[in-house]
Amino acid sequence: MINAVEIKRLKITTKEQELVNIDFKIEDSTALIGQSGSGKSLTLKTILNLLPSNLNLDFDVDSTFELNSSNIGFIPQNPFTSLSPMTKIKNQFFCEEEKKKELFKIVGLEEKFLERFPSQLSGGQLQRVVIAIALSNDIKLLLLDEPTTALDEKSKQIVLDLIKKLQDELNILILFVTHDINSIRDICKNIVIIKDGTVIEKGKTNEILSLPKTNYTKTLINSTFENKEFRK
Template identity: 65%
Template sequence: MLKINKLKISSPNKQLVDISFDIKDSSALIGESGSGKSLTLKALLNLLPSSLQVEKDIYSTFELNYDTIGFIPQNPFTSLSMMTKIKDQFFCSNEKKEEVLKLVDLDISLLNKFPSQLSGGQIQRIVIAIALSRNIKLLLLDEPTTALDEENKTNIINLINDLKSRLNILILFVTHDIESIKDICNEIIILKDGQVIEKGFTIDVLSTPKEDYTKKLINSTFKNKQFRN
């Protein structure tokens, strides 16, 4: 479990984020651009600039550090060196490389290729495999399907859902697209202007949203009404 009792982020002139929430299994952090999603992720990764002031009180059942947190960025192409073979972008044994490639349904022959020789979907799977090559307890996903076409988006969502059921890791999935997390995340946290305005079980929030902002996000995402009363 990861329990964020307090996370406050502020600039010299403005309070940017003031939130608290728990991750018991898999949670989605939902909000439009500028809502504070990326700042929250950077705070968990200790990547915020020194110009920002951060107050945090976080409890977890494991130590939060580089080895226990995996991160999947919005654009996988920025995570890899285009001039380096895939096998040299891992920092683990050859046996572990082959193990995690199988986890993400990739052939081990890709280890001898360069990123430019792979498709966007394959590159995203490589980035996920690199994250899984360490003994992570928490996987942070920052809009991981944004740079993908619809087919690859569906495949990556299915992969993440499968990994969630097979591996004993917590998931925090950050996105503005509610549809992408409806089958993955047990709980949803709705963020607006750096504040949590609604949270709860995914099925409850999708079927009976309480806040107008949440209703707007749902209406803008779903083309049908299968999750609405």
């Protein structure tokens, strides 16, 4: 059976207001796009079971596999938040030595970096280390939270190419959360546009980018994303 996860009737509320009310499906490679405050991060935290306890949550999920920490990989914006600064890279994996070397080969890093500390690697190299660690489990779903925001253009392209390679070669689902439509054009086959906690468009990426139905989507597509409103 082909892997898929359907998030149904996801509602996140406080005592005063409704923050998120959406339905969408993660199949193949899916992008969740929206401005800051649109509900992207809350949705991601729901899937990771990391939603703050002061928020009320109600949702159903229909998945072809059990969602748990062993089969979900997570790539944050800042790789430093996932790594212990005082621990060598090789000791931050939970797998055998040969598997570490194999994973480093997959993400395009030299084995010598296993002996280094996080501060001795660049941001782009560290993001690839985090991806390798995520792949050390037999994951079925890879969640990416603005994974290239903190990177320079060269490192950004390397990471994007790597994500595309993983999508092509591994049988895993990808949910790519970002404000930057340009970063997912060649990676995600499906796209979900979210605004103020509500899905306003969803479908095939090439169709929505070619013929967006709402002004909000058109603005996201046409923006150069240099404006703080979209980048913060």
